Each structure stands twice: as C-alpha cells, then as structure tokens.
Amino acid sequence: MTLLDIQNLDITLSLPNGPLHVVRDVSLSLAKGEALGIVGESGSGKSMTALALMRLLPRSASCTAARMAFDGQDLPALDGPAFTAAIPGPKIGMIFQEPMTSLNPVYTIGRQMTEAAVARGLLSVPEARQKAVALLDRVGIPDPQDRMAQYPHQLSGGQRQRVMIAMTLMLDPDLLIADEPTTALDVTVQAQILDLLDDLRRERQMGLILISHDLAVVAQRTDRVAVMYMGELVEQGSAQDVLFEPRHDYTKALLAAIPRLDGPPRHAGDSAATDEVIAARDVTRRFTSRKGLFGPKRETLALDGVSLSVKRGETLALIGESGSGKSTLARILLGLDQPDAGEVRMLDRPVADLAPTDRAAFVQPVFQDPYTSLNPRRRLAEIIARPLVLRDEGDRASRLAAVEEAMERVRLPARLLHAYPSQLSGGQRQRVAIARALVTRPQALICDEPTSALDVSVQAQILDLLDELRRDMGLTCLLVTHDMAVVHEVADRIAVMYRGRIVEEGSAEAVLSNPSNDYTARLLAAAPRFGETAEDRQVAR
Incomplete structure (x- = not known):
C-alpha cells in the first residue's frame, strides 16, 4: 500500500541575485514498510525535498507539487494548525543532520525526550520517562538514566545524534525521514542504530527515507534508491539495479568515488620522518x-x-x-x-x-x-579570510584571491562567496570549514x-x-x-x-x-x- 506519493515537486529559493531552483520536477513514492534511499551531492536538493514534506522550508522558498499525499491525505490541503496537530511527530518523524542545532541547549535531555509525548497526551510523565530511558539504551547511550538529567553540551557529537534518533522514535511515526542519521556515529553504533531502524520498520511497517552520502549504508539498508543531481532526479529503481548496474553517468561517477576497505591501504606507513x-x-x-x-x-x-x-x-x-x-x-x-x-x-x-x-x-x-564553528553573521568570504585577517597577512585583494583559491579547492562555487552559513547545506558548510583551515597553507x-x-x-x-x-x-x-x-x-x-x-x-x-x-x-x-x-x-x- 502506498504511504507517500509526491509528483512533480518544485522548490525555488528567492535570493538577492535572483531565484534559485533547488528542486525541479521530482516525483517519488514509498510503500508501507519500504526503505527508500536518496543519494547525491551536497546541495543536490535531497534535504530540501524532505523539508518540503514537513513544511520546514526557509521563508524565502516557494514550493509547488502536482500531488503530495501521505497515507491518503492531501498534505497541501491541510491548513497550518491541522497539519501541525496531525502530521509532524506521530505521523512523520525527522532526524536532522545537525543535532546540536536541533536540541535546545537550555533544556535537559529528559525534558526534550518526553515533552512532545506528554504534551500530546500520548503518555503520562512516568510512562514517557520510562520509554525515553529504554530508547536511549537501545541507541547505545551509556548510563541512560543519568543522561536524562544532562544537557546537550555535556554529550559528544555522536551521543547528541543518538539522542535525536531516540527522540524522533518516541512518538512511533509511520514515516521516518533520516537525513544523514549516522554522520557523527562510529561504525559500531552506526550498525546498532541501523539495525534498530530496520527492526522498527519491519515490526511496525514504518516507511523509511534514508538521505545519505554513504553509498555502502544505502546499499545495505534500502529497498529502492533515488539519485539526485542539481535538484533533479536522474535515476531511481531498486537498490540492486541503481547501485550495481547504474545507467546514468552521474551515478557511475558517485560509485567510482567510494572509498573502499578491500585491498592494501594506500599508505602502508610509508612516511619516513621521525621528528x-x-x-x-x-x-x-x-x-x-x-x-x-x-x-x-x-x-x-x-x-x-x-x-x-x-x-x-x-x-x-x-x-x-x-x-x-x-x-x-x-x-x-x-x-x-x-x-x-x-x-x-x-x-x-x-x-x-x-x-x-x-x-x-x-x-x-x-x-x-561546521554549523557551530562558523559565524552565522559573516559571509563566506569573511569567514574563510578570517585567519588571514587575524595574522594581518596580505591586503584585501590578495586575501580575496586566497579565499577564491581555497573555495575552488573544496569545490565551492564562486556564487556562494557572499552567502551566509544558513543558506548552505550541511556538506557545503563543512567545505567552508575546510577551506578556512587551508587558506593560510598551514x-x-x-x-x-x-x-x-x-x-x-x-x-x-x-x-x-x-x-x-x-x-x-x-x-x-x-x-x-x-x-x-x-x-x-x-x-x-x-x-x-x-x-x-x-x-x-x-x-x-x-x-x-x-x-x-x-x-x-x-x-x-x-x-x-x-x-x-x-x-x-x-x-x-
């Protein structure tokens, strides 16, 4: 039975230098109990497609679709209060890419875990706490009872990501959108989390949309795969067909870039330096x-x-x-x-x-x-040039040239030179952080x-x-x-x-x-x- 049906989705951002079409004519469907992987480069429109379902697009974005239906409901037809009451949480849950910006820094983990379930009347306070502790334990948080009283800054990046996953599962959603859910996790915890999502999907016939750049994870954990490039859907089909018999040149290029564990390491301890x-x-x-x-x-x-x-x-x-x-x-x-x-x-x-x-x-x-290490009030040119400014190195023109060179090295387009971090995808922000580190040639x-x-x-x-x-x-x-x-x-x-x-x-x-x-x-x-x-x-x- 079809759980999600999207037809001809278009998303446009209004920017100072003109409109930017970030998603063009995307059509996707998902059956109950099915896992769909969406892959593609950073900025290809993967996360924007998911945010459109949750009505979480930036204010500068406009969204149109011939059809956007969830479990038989026409999502665009629901007014704001009706959508908020029925869809986010109990129907569709989303695990965001950056947990530190999704968790409230002034509330304890326990309060954030239990708040939605108690406010909606789904669980009593003791029941919600019991379920929260159990979920924290299932996602591999050590001492889950004690962690309930801690704050997000007291956890590591991977632990915050696990808290976000557990929090999303508190309301037992029918569809789970996981946007890079294992980015900050080590391989043992990653396997544990993905096993948990697999089990829940089969137990509850939960639909799963897995947005990821890790093609090995997508190959292992999804039934179908959709490949996006520059806002367009260039290929989709079964995971076996798309990832092992790709037809589109872009898909082939993605697969060729995968780092692999088979074979000897590229550097087998070949550095001769001793100092x-x-x-x-x-x-x-x-x-x-x-x-x-x-x-x-x-x-x-x-x-x-x-x-x-x-x-x-x-x-x-x-x-x-x-x-x-x-x-x-x-x-x-x-x-x-x-x-x-x-x-x-x-x-x-x-x-x-x-x-x-x-x-x-x-x-x-x-x-x-990168989201917390980049100043949200500064444009990219200022952020990347900051180490040069602090060292009083070069004049304005030479700094701009160094910034452009660093951006080119990490494949950031020149049109983003005057953009802000909030206007970038997670991957693009990480490239900015790397460019800033390289600009001084340390x-x-x-x-x-x-x-x-x-x-x-x-x-x-x-x-x-x-x-x-x-x-x-x-x-x-x-x-x-x-x-x-x-x-x-x-x-x-x-x-x-x-x-x-x-x-x-x-x-x-x-x-x-x-x-x-x-x-x-x-x-x-x-x-x-x-x-x-x-x-x-x-x-x-």
Whole structure:
C-alpha cells in the first residue's frame, strides 16, 4: 500500500541575485514498510525535498507539487494548525543532520525526550520517562538514566545524534525521514542504530527515507534508491539495479568515488620522518558534571594517561567510539583545552607557552560540527579570510584571491562567496570549514571528522587534496574519524582509542589487516562494505 506519493515537486529559493531552483520536477513514492534511499551531492536538493514534506522550508522558498499525499491525505490541503496537530511527530518523524542545532541547549535531555509525548497526551510523565530511558539504551547511550538529567553540551557529537534518533522514535511515526542519521556515529553504533531502524520498520511497517552520502549504508539498508543531481532526479529503481548496474553517468561517477576497505591501504606507513611535530605525554583530563541543578557532582575521566605523537609529513588516524575521548584529545593538542595532568608539546615547545598566533601559523583545526564553528553573521568570504585577517597577512585583494583559491579547492562555487552559513547545506558548510583551515597553507591540520558531512565525490576530492598537500608541503595531519574506509585511503599510522585510552597503535597496514586488540577487530567487522545488499544484510543477521 502506498504511504507517500509526491509528483512533480518544485522548490525555488528567492535570493538577492535572483531565484534559485533547488528542486525541479521530482516525483517519488514509498510503500508501507519500504526503505527508500536518496543519494547525491551536497546541495543536490535531497534535504530540501524532505523539508518540503514537513513544511520546514526557509521563508524565502516557494514550493509547488502536482500531488503530495501521505497515507491518503492531501498534505497541501491541510491548513497550518491541522497539519501541525496531525502530521509532524506521530505521523512523520525527522532526524536532522545537525543535532546540536536541533536540541535546545537550555533544556535537559529528559525534558526534550518526553515533552512532545506528554504534551500530546500520548503518555503520562512516568510512562514517557520510562520509554525515553529504554530508547536511549537501545541507541547505545551509556548510563541512560543519568543522561536524562544532562544537557546537550555535556554529550559528544555522536551521543547528541543518538539522542535525536531516540527522540524522533518516541512518538512511533509511520514515516521516518533520516537525513544523514549516522554522520557523527562510529561504525559500531552506526550498525546498532541501523539495525534498530530496520527492526522498527519491519515490526511496525514504518516507511523509511534514508538521505545519505554513504553509498555502502544505502546499499545495505534500502529497498529502492533515488539519485539526485542539481535538484533533479536522474535515476531511481531498486537498490540492486541503481547501485550495481547504474545507467546514468552521474551515478557511475558517485560509485567510482567510494572509498573502499578491500585491498592494501594506500599508505602502508610509508612516511619516513621521525621528528615529532605534536606530542602528548601521559595526558589526563577529567570533567565534572552535576545531576540536576543541586544534585551530587559526577566526575568523568575523558582521557586516562594518553601518550601520542604525530610525526612530520605523516597522516595519523585517531579512531574509536563516540565519547572515547578523541575530540577532547584533539582540543588539548590544539591548545584549546588544558590537561589535568601530563604535557603536550608542539615543535618541541609546550603548547601552553605558544601564543595563539604562533599556533595558528603552524596548525589549523577543522571541527566536527561546521554549523557551530562558523559565524552565522559573516559571509563566506569573511569567514574563510578570517585567519588571514587575524595574522594581518596580505591586503584585501590578495586575501580575496586566497579565499577564491581555497573555495575552488573544496569545490565551492564562486556564487556562494557572499552567502551566509544558513543558506548552505550541511556538506557545503563543512567545505567552508575546510577551506578556512587551508587558506593560510598551514604545516599541520587537526581534523575532527572533516569529511563526515561530505558526499563521496567531494570526500574523494578532499582526501586527494590532503594527500597532495602532504606530498607537496610536507603537511602533517591528525585525522579524527570513525570512517574506516577513509582511514584506509589516507592514513600512514592508526591509533585506536577506547574509553579514554590508546588500546592499539601501529602502521595502517598492520592495524587494518591484522588488528591485535579485540575492540579494533570489532570496529573493522562493523564497518559497512559496498557490495552487500539489504537482502544480504538481513540473511547475515
């Protein structure tokens, strides 16, 4: 039975320099219990199509469709209050791409989890809390009862994403729209979340729209696939036909760009340098939180005696679960946070002794969440040029030239030069963050999930760019990531973190081919591999 039917959808944005057609003549359908994957480059119109269903388009957008029906209801015919009361939540749920901007920073996780169910009269307060704790446990949140009293900033990026998923499932929607739901998740939790969505889809005949740039995940978890390019639907059909026998040249190009885990790593520890550029020695970091406003204090050991060094000209991949301490270590290495014990040295000098401008001249960060690391009041040209301004480097013309060069490297069109972050897709914002880091041509980069929000074609380009800079400039790179295929493509060495400790370290070839730690072996086993279909995955389970 047809659950969703969209015919001839068009979306146009009104911009200062004229209208921009972001979606053109898109037609999609979805049956109950079916999973549809929508793939394509960042900015191709995937998220806009989903937002149109939820009436969450920007105010500058206009939307028309020959038909937009959900479970027999004509969605455009519903007035505002009727639509809000009947559709968002209990009928259609949406997992957004950026959890930090979707969660209210001043409300506890527990309040945000239970508020909608209680307000709609679907559950009592005790029932809602019980269900919320159970869902947090199912999505892999440790100590779910205690987490109910915490705030979003007290969770890691991956944990916030899991909270968003659990919150969306609280109302048992008939259709779940998942926009990059596993972007910030490590491979073990990703597999757990996707297994949960598969189970719910089959148990409740829930429809699922999975918007993703991870074609391996789409191949494993969807029945049908739709490919979008520049706002148009260029190919759709069964997952088997589209992903393994593609007809359109764009689909073929996407598939050719997929990083793969099969075969030897591109860099099998081939960096010959021995001098340490950045080094941590016995670093320990504790965080103190409080349960409730006046509750007892709770101490969390984020880093437990971590020692790590990054050698000149190499790419060191730091992998591990969300909440294992990867981002905390990266911030300490950058000098943005101080350890409780131990020491960090940069160029054989304590990081704490270096002036911020000296650190910025040598190393630049690329943060995990581009939306919170970009100033929403600044245009792209100002954001990317900011490191040059702070260093008083060059005149206005030379800065603009450097900005344009950086934008071209990460495939950002020149027409976005004067756009604001809010006018970009998630992937485009991530490219802005990478361009800002590259504009000063630093000697070292510390990248926290730099390609997690990028589609495969841009991801491949960014990885090739990092590799090119490594060769041409001797660029040193610490890459914090959960994507094992990306690690396979770029890393010389790998360090594996688990619960605040380094549990394994070695060359990329040794760690990926013959892991010595059970946790590393579990990470590799959980990594999605392109070539496995949804039917194969179900048989394996």
